[in-house]
Amino acid sequence: MRIRNTTQVWGSAAKSLHWLMALGIVGAMTLGLVMVNLPMSALKFELYAIHKSLGMTLLVLAALRISWRWMNPVPALPDSVPPHEQRLAGWAHRVFYVLLFAMPISGYVINSAANFPLNVFGVVQVPNLVPESERITDAATWVHGSLFWLFAGLIVVHVAGALRHHFIFKDGILRRMLPTRSSKET
Template identity: 40%
Template sequence: MQLNNHTSSYGWIAILLHWLMAIAIIGLAIVGLWMVDLNYYSPWYKTAPFWHKSIGLLLLVLLAFRLFWRWRQPTPQAPVGHQPWEKRLASLTHGLLYGLLAVILLSGYLISTAKGDGISFFGLFEVPALISGLDNQADLSGWIHFWAAMILLGLAALHAAGALKHHLLDRDTTLIRMLKPTPIQTEEH
């Protein structure tokens, strides 16, 4: 079982992190958009934010581990035939996805801690409010949280469209290598 990355393919750990985070991000976006319209009398009024915050904290841990893993592992080379502009766009998109996700998670923390309350992590322990009471903290953080999430979803759609373009039109292994570790032929340098 190939757990580690190779210069020609991703390992199971990188693949699992990719898909777990993708599912969490999509799920959190759906729940986040849904829960803002809940009223006080909804049975989900307190439950939805609890799960949104807990999964958001878990996503923060996954992001930190994913960045550590990416730093410690080789990055597979692009499949043969990728144009230089495609490689630059992919690199820029990945960097923006990571950066926006960090902004979303930080702003979510600032929304939740604006009044000085900590954040429950699945009821197991509380993450303390290290930053609270700033002027307009909840409103400004909420605005940043929403728009960063919308931009992230747009970039994720671009990312998925690129993977589908490579799979369906270019017929290369870009998408396949994020589904299972498969050594691929790479460009010679």
């Protein structure tokens, strides 16, 4: 399997980043929802630490992913997809990229403004981004929580769209993102 994309197929790097981040995002969302609803306990602190470390890792992966996208061709959608749907998919993907950065950055701002330490998986000490401020903590918490709903909604639409292409249109759009060798590869 080739590493780079072509105008027809996704390469292994783009596919790996896609599935690794999908897993990480669902994990960060689940942890986020569970940890905020737990009573004060050692487990709650532990889950916050994992959530923050995972979120910061996703921020780094988002930077890698967007750089890789700029350095590679993006496989075109098949002609069977009507132009308005192609434009819609393009916009949905742009919003995804904005969220891939806005979500972890707003979390990072909450943590910085609350003046909590941030040590990614106990290995990398990350400096605070903004000065301590209750107003900034509250605003960033609101942004982080609201973006979550937008992100979750978009993921549902994205998955439904992929399944619709796979099971109804049978046009290979989902298959070309799966970690299998494409028949179009040489």
